[in-house]
Amino acid sequence: MAEPERTESMDQRSRGAADTTVGGALSAIGAGAYVVDEKGYIIAVNARAAQLLARPAEHLVGRDAHDLLHRDGRGQPMPTSRCSMRQAFHAGRTAQAEGEWFARGDGSLLPVNWVITPYDSGGGETAMLVVFYCAQQPQEAGRPPELVADALTEVERLALLAQTTTQLTSTLDTDEALRRLVALLVPRLADWVVIDLITERDEVWRAAVVHAEDDALVHREELQGPMPPVPEESPMPLSRALRGVASTLAGPETYQQPPDSGIAVEQRRLFEATGIRSAAIVPIRSAREVLGALTLGRAETAGDFTTADLPLIEDLARRAAVALDNARLYQRQRKVAETMQNHLLPQLPRVPGLEMIARYLPAPHASQVGGDWYDAFCLSDGATVLTIGDVVGHDLDAAAGMAQVRNMLRAYAWAQQDPPSRIVERLDEAITHITDVPMATMLFARLTQADHGHWELSWTNAGHPPPLLISRDGITRYLTDGHGILLGTGTRAPRPDATAALPPGSTLLLYTDGLIEEPGRSLDEGLDRLRQHAAALAHRPLASFTDQLLRRVRPAANDDDVALLALRTPGKTRPHGRTSSPPRS
Template sequence: MDGLAAPGTGDRPMLGQQELSGVLLREALENVAASAVVVDDDGLIVAANSAAQRLLGRAAAQLIGHDSHDLLHRNKHGHSVPRTRCDIRNALLTRATRHGNAEWFVRGDGVLVQLSWLITPYTTAAGVTGALALLYEQEKTYKSDDRHSAPLTELDRLALLAETTTQLTSTLDVDEALHRLAALTVPRLADWAVFDLLTEHDEVRRVLVMEYKDGILIEREDLQGPMPPVPSQSPMPLSRALRGAASSLAGPATYQGPPDSGIAVEQQRLFTETGMHSAAIAPIRGLRDVLGALTLGRAQRHDPFTPSDLPLLEDLTRRTGLALDNARLYQRQRKVAETMQRHLLPQLPSLPGLEMAARYLPAPDASSVGGDWYDAFALAGPAHALAIGDVVGHDLDAAAGMAQVRNMLRAFAWSHPQAAPSDIVTRLDEAVMHIAEVPMATMILGRLTPGEDALWRLHWTNAGHPPPLLVTHDGQAGYLDEAHGILLGTGVNRPRPDAVTVLPPLATLLLYTDGLVESPHHSIDHGLDRLRRHAASLAHRPLDSFCDLLLDQVRPSDNDDDVALIALRTPSLAEE
């Protein structure tokens, strides 16, 4: 095709329609002043203009062909954002035009930048569909070298309060709520935002200090940490706010005299370290208690706070108190639920010569409990039972159903110690259908027994569960696909198969639930292959490290399911 030109294109080589469309797209993007990125329907970057490459600190070759979400999108801690919670991804899938503020993206040098975005669908002349995304830095309310800032109008105040309500009521995470409020008030109202919270034991922690510098918000962890107790009589502004008194103004002169408490010493340090010349301090009140205090400080802005600023600050902290009350109540409920879940799971028995470890991780965005469970217990003689299962659901009902299934399994297995695992599971299935409040469940039941050759044997049956994974000491990993039958609770009466395998010395056997391998955006085969490869690479790790690293490396970031796993490692023949 060299030397051929498309009609009306001068010396441009003639290209296919799709290739020509791509060339024209890239040329058009260069005429866009904003940072522009084009993605296809799968979210893969197909073009990025020079402005986007500069903003993201990545050359075109480092962008094109990569998944835009996985490569760029992060939360405030630099971790990947679950795809199910990504507004940009959802807009792409629904072909909607959406706008967002204050999202975090990672540059090529690893630095996080907070950007606004606008995404809209497009269709090329060749019929290729995707979306155009514009990325830009948030508009700055004022320049850092301004000596004075224009006061907020009444409309500005109402807009700020409305935005605060929207931002704070859309999260149930205390840390996230505080970061959102800091982003709303700095630099719009101040150069610094300082949050001091009271714990349930009336201890004080300076949980967040945010500074506006060089056009970005910076978290000053060096100024955060535990604080001295709240004095009962101190007239100092922060002490009074933490006792629930009305908001007040403060400055360096407020704390120049001899300190009357440890908190006053810390406030002296705060003013010295930050250079604040004016501060407004207000209590954060919940429905029943004082939860903490917010300090807004000005250092670069030369105009001080005045008493007319305090009503707005109190409106902000009133909304903050309600949001923190809700978040803390939710977190207490999560803690209670998770504690209940963990108490429902058993302590692992001590097996002679065998190492055993188990892990349970609650679903990140559900009620913190679910139907995933594991179990291991002694049978008559030298045999031990090993089980893992998953009851349908991610709530307290699923957790209660899990406890029913596990307890019935123990009873059947103990009362029939010589029965094949398939017979035990068949009895359990009949019981689930008639006396348990469980819709459906999957599980694996195995019996571990030592042989005369000093090797352990696994005799198992599988009721619709992901297959066990066996990893040898030299890094060979394979799934035990035999003995696979239907799940529990279907009402279908079919024979259940059994299988037996010899576990080699120093081998690792892993039983796990589907939350470790399933993802809304990948097939189960992809997840199983990923687990197999990672497990093989960790074959020489100590068993606890093996389990922790698997959870860290394999569990999909976009999976909202809980995860349970149980692993055992056989001894070497020398140990026997």
């Protein structure tokens, strides 16, 4: 559940986080670099750009880059119709140029070669990265500079490093990071790329063997998969790279001698299958450990790799290692969070005549263990308690508060045979005085079987989304009665109770707001979407109903966890005490 008080919007927070990521990425670029948004305004700049332009960063950020910087050879403003960078910017494509000028803060002109390319800022917005390099020392206005012949090559190298840093650090998914890395390297540097990763169990997995064919990237899956262990003393190039020892050049002849390990056998197979004649093999090494090895191969591309190429490839591999290391740490943290949450959530009771299923999906961010929870348990009088709730926050405090509320509720419900409203009133008072829970929503219900065999639900709702009742014929109804204020407000007012009969074969759905809330859409739209899909799935077995509902209804832009509790009554009623076994889902 969202915090009740927030001073900035989700878009603002996302933009701020993205700008922080952008700034960190630009600082790793040795040339001048800045990023412009979809309007052409500078949103981030590195220290080298500020130095070259003789302008403090704060005088650059927020300004229109074209109007501020672009000049012709006489120092006059560059018309947008003649500006090749502006044209590439509007087309959203990569472009480069040499022999152009930027205006410096001291009135002089800076001769530049530049590259502009689309940039993933991580904020979901269109952006472009500009990397520029001083062709010679700054000239006075009006004096045309003489270009350095190899400056453009340097700009291309720096632009590749910048793209690698920014694109890889903007994802925390390992597979996506590898996909982006491959797309950056082939066919720009090679026509083959091979990525071997060391798993957390110290096993080697050939994660990618990709070939550039015309305009497509073709994955050779038959060459991917598990690899033999890394030999401790082997002098062969891949073995050394996987131990983090050194970068090496290799060719088919490297592996023609009798193999010293299983990895050498696989490498010979790789060279024979791909036709690679020249390869550069470098470690993928983070600050903590060796994560794998990167191999670039040339079969059709002219020219062999030389030792002069290794520093650039090593630099690219180091940047890839940072992204992969971050992704692994994220996955570990997420696994810990999910494990903790799953241990906090209860097992459902077996109630004769009823089917019951619960689902919990964590928030998409690793550290966001949520405050969403559900519970179901049987009381001494034969009633079954159903409850679902959401403690404010998305952190460990929210999870701990959730456990406190759930355990207190269990104690009150077991000890006091009162209507739901009275139990929740006592819980609300206790939360205020003996816990640190700020606020929470909750629905608390008692389910009983009447003498005629029908099931009846009595409940009270403390600010929670209303339950949805679906008949076996697909008729839906939100149970909006019994609604009161959420817990933790300090307000002491009587809470209402409500009662409803559950028809034979009907499905009752309790859920948290992460299932229906989506940025940019109203709550009513989310409730309508849930109602529509629940009706369409009413004929499904309960497990299929629940899983399909989550897939169809949970918003793609959801940044909240989701708890869901579904219950289905028997299709045919029997006298009390003679309920049939629940159907298999």
